[in-house]
Amino acid sequence: MIELDGSQGEGGGQILRTSLALSVATGQPVAIEKIRAGRVKPGLMRQHLACVNAAARISGAQVEGAELGSQSLRFVPGPVRAGDYRFAIASAGSCMLVLQTVLPPLLLADAPSHLHLSGGTHNPMAPPFHFLERAFAPLVRRLGADLQLVLRRCGFYPAGGGEVEATIVPAAAGLRPFDLATRGALLSGHAECLAPGLARHVATRELETLGKAMGWSGEQLRTGTARQNEGPGNALLATLAYEQVTEVFTAFGEKSLSAEQVAHGLVKELREFQNSQAAVGPHLADQLALLQGLAAWRSGRGGTFTCSEVTEHTRTNCAVIERFLPVRYAITQAPGAATVKVAPA
Known part of the structure; x- marks a missing residue:
């Protein structure tokens, strides 16, 4: 059982989502205390509870503490199961964060998956649909897998009601890390x-x-x-x-x-x-750190990327990933860009 302090680092929901994703991907149970302790309203909100339930559904997990406001969670996953799933948030909570949670393990499944997601598609403090479609999905393809996204309806706060379809195809030859040092012209x-x-x-x-x-x-x-x-x-x-x-x-x-x-x-x-010399910005760096970590674990090879800023969010994410995967991150800062390297431990 991996035990995590949800108040570490930036103390937000990313700790929960990364932990759920990697618990399912690796089969390792996880217990989290002080969930979102760094937020004004700590504990599980509706969108976080939706992430817990989605991760449980794709793995048949046994879960304790999956309640609104809960600051403690015990999650024991079963094997990841590809399939057709519908995940809904009955509010304007971000359904893109639900995708962020289930995508990593489904990239390692033995067959493609199709998801229908409903809720918020363009939310502050969450990756909007167009970011995932245009910036993130191409990097998934660069790993050798595929992610196709279709926006059926926009969903904004406070009404929500957005709809997104996602098709996830695991890499036939396994995930492979890559180097992304420059963005080019x-x-x-x-x-x-x-x-x-x-x-x-x-x-x-x-x-x-x-x-x-x-x-x-x-x-x-x-x-x-x-x-x-x-x-x-x-x-x-x-x-x-x-x-x-x-x-x-x-x-x-x-x-x-x-x-x-x-x-x-x-x-x-x-x-x-x-004005930076980096390949990616701070938000994409956050997403890429997990993708590269998964690929390094599965392939036994390392990967590198540069980013314009290494946020506390990214540092916390890397620390959580290291608790689940036998990989290590090295971050070096230089004028114009920071370099993030991940390699098998």
Whole structure:
């Protein structure tokens, strides 16, 4: 039984999700105390409970403590089972975090899986659909597996109601790590605004402000395809496609922020990344650390990537991964980029 302190490091839900994913992937039981102790509302919220239930379902796990508000969990998995699954969050909680939980073990299953996910698709503090589709999924394919994502309906806070379909195909020859030291030349960049249920001028102002700051032309500024009845909601996205990797950055509208403030916040994030020499940004680094760890474990070979910032979130994630897998992470900081190396222990 692996015992974890949920208050370690950044003390958030990523500790829970990574632990569940790797417990199922490795077959090792896990007990977690002080779940989300670093948050204003500690314990399991609806979206975290949905992650627990989804992990249990794909593995036939025995679970204790799977209740709203619980700060303790005992999870004993069975073998991972590929199949067709429906996972729903009866709120605007992020269903993309549920995908993040079940994807790693399903990548190691003996057959493809198809998932129907419902809940929030574009949530603050969670990877939005377009980030996973454009930035994350190509890296899964680079490991030798496949992840195909289809957005059926957007879901924003507080209404939720989004729908996503995911097809997960394990690697026929096993996961293989890779090196991603540079992002290469910029091939294209564009911004799009999702603002269903809001006045049209919101999207126009956000896109015009971002376009002016970035020097982007009208054809690079797009209004998203979200239908009016999928709101109200507001997400401003910028996609940068490079030779080696694609990055997606998102800013979410709030009642306390003007359209111009939302755009300027995203511009700041874009410029920080562009001014670095790294292959990926801080959020993609978080996701890539787990993928590379799995591949290093399964293949017996190491992998490397560079990122613009190593957050406490990423450091905590690496520490949790090391508790489950016989791998070790080495992080070195240099001007312009940090290098993250993972190798078999």
